[in-house]
Amino acid sequence: MKWTKEQLIDISLLLVKIKSKIADIDNKYFNKFERMTFGERMDYKKIYRPLRKKIDEMEKEILLNVAGNGVEGEPDDSEPPPKNKE
Secondary structure, three states, rough: OOEEEHHHHHHHHHHHHHHHHHHHHHHHHOHHHHHHHHHHHHHHHHHHHHHHHHHHHHHHHHHHHHHHHOOOOOOOOOOOOOOOOO
């Protein structure tokens, strides 16, 4: 399935919004992290590290899918099939 430009723009905007929310959360808790109790730190790590990992994996999967399938209307840079010399 080839991606349309609208789909590519939508998914890119969605990924940027999600990653900015995660960055806001990291920034908010970065200064408080040293003052947190051990239990609070473990709760934070337990919730946000897997979430961040899933988002990064989703982004890589989408980028690989776009790279593999291409975008409609874009020129195909793959090599042409070899010509039969017989």
